[in-house]
Amino acid sequence: MTGFTDLPDLASRALGGGVVDANDEFFAARDNLVTPEPPTFAAGTFGPKGQVYDGWETRRRRDPGHDYAILRLGAPGVVRGVVVDTSYFTGNYPPHASVEGCGMPGYPGPAELADAEWLPLVARSPLRGDTRNLFQVDSPHRFTHVRLRIYPDGGVARLRVHGVVVPDPELFPDGQLDLAALEHGGLVVGCSDMFYGSPHQLLAPGLARSMGEGWETARRRDDGNDWVRVRLAVPGQIRQVELDTSHFKGNAPAAATLRGIDARVADPAEPAGWFEVLPRTRLQPDTRHRFPVDVPGTATDVRLDVFPDGGMARMRLPGRVAPTELGRLRRRWSESLPPAHARRIAPSGSRRVGAWGPAPGG
Ligand SMILES: NC(=O)NC(NC(N)=O)C(=O)[O-]
Numbered sequence: 152m153t154g155f156t157d158l159p160d161l162a163s164r165a166l167g168g169g170v171v172d173a174n175d176e177f178f179a180a181r182d183n184l185v186t187p188e189p190p191t192f193a194a195g196t197f198g199p200k201g202q203v204y205d206g207w208e209t210r211r212r213r214d215p216g217h218d219y220a221i222l223r224l225g226a227p228g229v230v231r232g233v234v235v236d237t238s239y240f241t242g243n244y245p246p247h248a249s250v251e252g253c254g255m256p257g258y259p260g261p262a263e264l265a266d267a268e269w270l271p272l273v274a275r276s277p278l279r280g281d282t283r284n285l286f287q288v289d290s291p292h293r294f295t296h297v298r299l300r301i302y303p304d305g306g307v308a309r310l311r312v313h314g315v316v317v318p319d320p321e322l323f324p325d326g327q328l329d330l331a332a333l334e335h336g337g338l339v340v341g342c343s344d345m346f347y348g349s350p351h352q353l354l355a356p357g358l359a360r361s362m363g364e365g366w367e368t369a370r371r372r373d374d375g376n377d378w379v380r381v382r383l384a385v386p387g388q389i390r391q392v393e394l395d396t397s398h399f400k401g402n403a404p405a406a407a408t409l410r411g412i413d414a415r416v417a418d419p420a421e422p423a424g425w426f427e428v429l430p431r432t433r434l435q436p437d438t439r440h441r442f443p444v445d446v447p448g449t450a451t452d453v454r455l456d457v458f459p460d461g462g463m464a465r466m467r468l469p470g471r472v473a474p475t476e477l478g479r480l481r482r483r484w485s486e487s488l489p490p491a492h493a494r495r496i497a498p499s500g501s502r503r504v505g506a507w508g509p510a511p512g513g
Contacts, residue, residue, distance in 0.1 A: 155232030155287060155313045159333055159351045162297065162312040163187045165364070166225030166333060167356060170207070171296070172261040173220040178208035179306060181220050184299075190308035192239035206240065208306035217302045218245075221264055225356075226316040226334045227254070227295040229487060230272055234311035235284040235299070244280035245301035249273055250310075252294035254492035259296075268491035269298055293317040293487040317487050318384060320480040323472075328384070331453070331468040332356070336384035340452070343377045344368040348462060350379045359464035362398040367462035377404075378456045385472045385480050386413065386451045392429045393467035394455075395439045403436035404457035411450030419452060428453065449473065 162168040165187040173181040178200055183190075184207045196203045209218040230252060237244040251269035259267070272294075273286040299310050316336040322328075323335075331337040333354040342350045346369035352359070353366045368377045389411065396403040409429040417424025426448050434440060455466060472480070488496070 156234065156285070156311070158231055158313040158315060159338070160187075160311045161224040161226050161228050161230070161314050161316065162222045162310060163225060165352070165355050168225035169223050171221050171223050172264060173207065173218070175209040175218055175304075176207060177210035178202075179204040179206050181207045183207055184220060184307065184310045185222060186309065190236065190238040204239065204306055204308075206238075206306050206308035208240070208243065209301070209304045212304040215303075217300055218304050219298055219300045220310075221261070221296055221298045222310060222312070223296050224294065224312060227293050227319075228314045228316040228336075229292065230288045230290060230294055230297070230312055230314040232285065232287045232313045233273060233297075234309070234313070235278060235286070235307055236309040236311065237278055237280050237282055237284065237306070238308040239281060240306035240308065241280050243305050245278055245303070245305035245307065247275050247302040248278050248284075248307070249275040249300045249302075250286070251298045251300075252290065252292065252489075253296050253298070254293055254489035255295050256492055256495050264296060267296070268489065270489060272297065275300075275302065291487060292489040293484070294489070316384075317484055318480070320477055320484055326387075326472045326474065326477055328387075328470070328472065329467050330383040330385065330387045330389060330450075330470045330472070331381050331466055332384065338382045340380050340382045342366070342379040343375075344460070353379065353463060353466045354381065355465070359395070359397055362462060365398065365462050365464035367399070367402070368460045371460040376456055376458045377460045378454055380452060380454045381466070382452050383450060383468070385476050386415070386449050387470045387472040387476065388449055389428055389444060389446050389453070389468050389470040391467075391469040392442045392444055393440065393465065393469070394434060394442075394463060395465040395467075396434055396462070397437055397439060397464040399462040399464065400436045402461045404434055404459070404461040404463070406431050406433050406458045408432070408456045409453055410456075411446065411448060411453045413449050414451045425454070431458070
């Protein structure tokens with residue numbers, strides 16, 4: 152794993168991201184900005200408003216100003232880079248764009264977001280048409296929303312917001328959670344092959360709807376086996392291993408093993424530090440397998456080996472986090488809040504009720 156685009160897209164619809172506001176979407180719907188699949192184009196397809204585009208496209212401005220869209224991240228986190236993808240927008244891409252982020256508690260609507268404290272992620276920069284425009288981001292804050300501004304108008308196919316999830320520890324007060332879940336901060340840090348499907352999808356929320364929503368390798372023609380390594384959201388004890396081969400019917404692995412390591416005290420490069428979580432276990436195609444396990448060790452990372460190759464829809468690792476780690480998670484969360492969000496959090500957990508604005512009708 153090298154550049155920021157290897158990190159998960161926090162805005163993706165696959166993670167629950169959405170477009171909550173835009174000043175205009177005359178030619179093409181804002182919602183397309185967060186579609187997980189790459190953009191497509193069919194020349195000469197005209198609807199009642201014009202050429203059909205797989206992206207967000209505003210009308211031609213006849214007055215000064217600029218257009219904007221606001222995205223809710225599916226999983227709030229620290230942003231490492233954004234991709235303003237103008238694929239297929241050639242005579243109608245915006246020549247410039249900027250991106251800002253804000254961190255808000257609760258579930259703000261467009262009116263609250265308009266008044267939010269927006270911090271710069273990408274300064275106003277030139278864009279190329281029909282191009283994935285990459286911008287590195289350097290900000291330590293945990294953002295819940297981003298705002299894309301385009302100058303003055305035009306079309307953008309996708310906005311990818313790559314980063315590291317920073318979970319809200321209040322969501323698992325008793326320390327029980329899926330230690331591998333992307334939305335909790337679990338992260339794929341390496342894999343042998345991802346020819347047909349991204350390994351990040353293994354950790355995505357919900358059930359996969361098709362084979363395309365899982366991790367799938369190419370057919371192996373040697374004696375090796377495929378594997379994926381995951382950094383857990385937080386160090387913890389794994390209580391159950393869920394390996395879901397749903398939709399993989401002619402291409403499920405025959406068997407799998409799972410090993411864990413506490414990389415704070417052992418070197419992952421040395422085999423000695425790895426302990427068995429799930430012994431080599433036969434798998435069935437198209438099946439959600441759930442194996443209770445009793446592992447005394449704490450793991451920071453796991454490695455799933457599949458034999459010999461194939462595909463898997465999801466891997467879940469329900470487990471328990473030590474109270475000390477929960478404290479560390481709380482500190483990491485509070486230290487990464489942008490100033491406006493931090494000001495809204497009163498001490499002693501008062502954010503549980505009415506933390507954002509008055510109750511409806513109140
Ligand atoms: N051929 C076009 O793309 N024209 C217009 N856009 C759409 N969607 O028809 C425009 O003015 O940008």
